[in-house]
Amino acid sequence: MxxxxxxxxxxxxxxxxxxxxxxxxxxxxxxxxxxxxxxxxxxxxxxxxxxxxxxxxxxxxxxxxxxxxxxxxxxxxxxxxxxxxxxxxxxxxxxxxxxxxxxxxxxxxxxxxxxxxxxxxxxxxxxxxxxxxxxxxxxxxxxxxxxxxxxxxxxxxxxxxxxxxxxxxxxxxxxxxxxxxxxxTMTLPHRQMVAGIYDIFNHICEQYFSGEDDNTSDYISEGLMRSVLHASRIANKNPQDYEARSNLMWTATWALNTLIAKGKSTDWMVHMLGQAVGAYTNATHGMTLAAVSLPYYRHILPYGLPKFKRFAIEVWKVNPEGKTDEEIAEEGLKAMEDWMKELGLAMKISELGATKDMIDGIADATLLLEGGYKVLSRKEVVEILKESL
CATH class of the missing domain: 3.40.50.1970 (Rossmann fold)
Structure with a gap:
């Protein structure tokens, strides 16, 4: 660290x-x-x-x-x-x-x-x-x-x-x-439950996809993400499973009490993009994050390739044998996409009410941060938002 x-x-x-x-x-x-x-x-x-x-x-x-x-x-x-x-x-x-x-x-x-x-x-x-x-x-x-x-x-x-x-x-x-x-938490509608689940997961990602040193915070993050994946699949099938819901509740707390941010930089651009979408659509927070995540991560993957490769292997259990680093990293994001669809998350901002004529306004409302692997230009923000449509 x-x-x-x-x-x-x-x-x-x-x-x-x-x-x-x-x-x-x-x-x-x-x-x-x-x-x-x-x-x-x-x-x-x-x-x-x-x-x-x-x-x-x-x-x-x-x-x-x-x-x-x-x-x-x-x-x-x-x-x-x-x-x-x-x-x-x-x-x-x-x-x-x-x-x-x-x-x-x-x-x-x-x-x-x-x-x-x-x-x-x-x-x-x-x-x-x-x-x-x-x-x-x-x-x-x-x-x-x-x-x-x-x-x-x-x-x-x-x-x-x-x-x-x-x-x-x-x-x-x-x-x-x-x-x-x-x-x-068991009285929530299913859509609110899965939106919260993705919010938990993305909070961890925002802190994980930054930094290049051997950092204890990243090991903790990987364990928390694996816990979310395991519990989310159980809760998605049976929302009344107390053990799964209790694990999600406890993981949510540790995902954003700043513990796993210690000793490193943090990204938060998915949140900046998602919050700007939310300001225009009033859509559920976790759903706005889900809708912009994959276009953003695929955009910055070349700049943080070693971490995306590690993410694929340690979180998604991608077998690296005979594959390039790029193939491993992309397979990890594909596994993430499959999980998001399994939960029933919004995969496009158009599902949340965003339209093409909102893109410039959403881009203007997106704060640009410097903690991740790539500082975005406004042009890149527009490209990501268009890809998210």
Whole structure:
């Protein structure tokens, strides 16, 4: 490992089918005023809302609610949440939902006591908080983002058609605690489950396809990817398989709590492409990633050939005998494509509502990063997006 780094992750995790009981352990650590944050109301249908409210009431908490957080949280929704949290004089933000709800809670956390516009400060200038932030806790109901154990959040500005993520450096932004009950994920529609699975896998890829040194992080990544492949195939056939869903939930956390990024550069161009597509189509995040991944990876394969060869052999078990490095690497991506189709992922952005006349706008909204094997030009972004159609 060639890099110099520090690592601290203060999130406390409670895992398992009885993990909600530990909300009773965490709530007494915070003040009386809690803002409960959730999405479109599925937690009311499946009973999770009632279970959480019962615990909050038993703990004597004064509860306000921010409901209706959408899969791609908007800036307008962020402004609404800031006002609710301020009016309630919130002591704790409790997110109950998937990654978008957790992301949104973190965005509210860094904005409530900030006098500046949060979009300009955090998502245009990428500054760190200069004000007091609110603690966040999570009860996770969908896996994929790893938002329960990182300091990242993504917000969509519908007026400018920009979907931008900010991973904060301050460890206080990481949720103080997270409750991970795999059974909560079993009520998701199949499409949401597989979108989350691909989100997990791509988070690992974004950190794996970079660097050239012998890095422990890459060995960990390969093990995590193999775990995702194994569990995903079981869950795809039987979504009620607890062991498979629990392994996916745990892998999602470790895929993006920054552990496997240590000591190396990271890519994240699939996310930049996918988020730009998402800003124009409002499509599910994991599906936008799936739709642009293979065109991007095939484009950069010549620049990172040794790693793509290793990926094929170590993750996809491609037999290298009698094959060139290029053939091995391409066979690995073909195996990845077959797996994605097996899950039922979106393979083209046109499936998500993107059209040819959107390409230039999507390209303009795509942030260009330098951590991968190839720094893309705008022309290359357009080519990749056209290939993704």
């Amino acid at each position: 060639l890099g110099n780094f520090s690592y601290c992750n203060p999130a406390k995790l409670y895992f398992g089918d009885q993990s909600l009981d530990y909300l009773n352990t965490e709530l007494p650590k915070y003040g009386k005023n809690v803002v409960l944050i959730y999405g479109g109301g599925s937690i009311k249908k499946n009973g999770i809302y009632d279970d959480v409210i019962k615990i909050l009431e038993a703990q004597g908490k004064n509860v306000a609610e921010i409901a209706g957080v959408m899969p791609n949280p908007t800036l307008a929704k962020l402004y609404e949440g800031i006002e609710i949290a301020r009016k309630h004089q919130a002591d704790l933000l409790l997110a109950v939902g998937g990654g978008s709800v957790c992301d949104y809670a973190k965005a509210v956390s860094v904005s409530v006591n900030c006098e500046e516009d949060p979009w300009e400060k955090y998502f245009v200038r990428f500054e760190e908080p200069s004000c007091e932030t609110l603690p966040v806790g999570c009860v996770l109901t969908m896996v994929g983002t790893g938002s329960e154990m990182n300091a990242g959040c993504v917000i969509t500005n519908q007026e400018t058609k920009q979907k931008i993520g900010h991973v904060f450096a301050d460890e206080k932004i990481i949720p103080r605690f997270a409750i991970l009950n795999p059974r909560y």
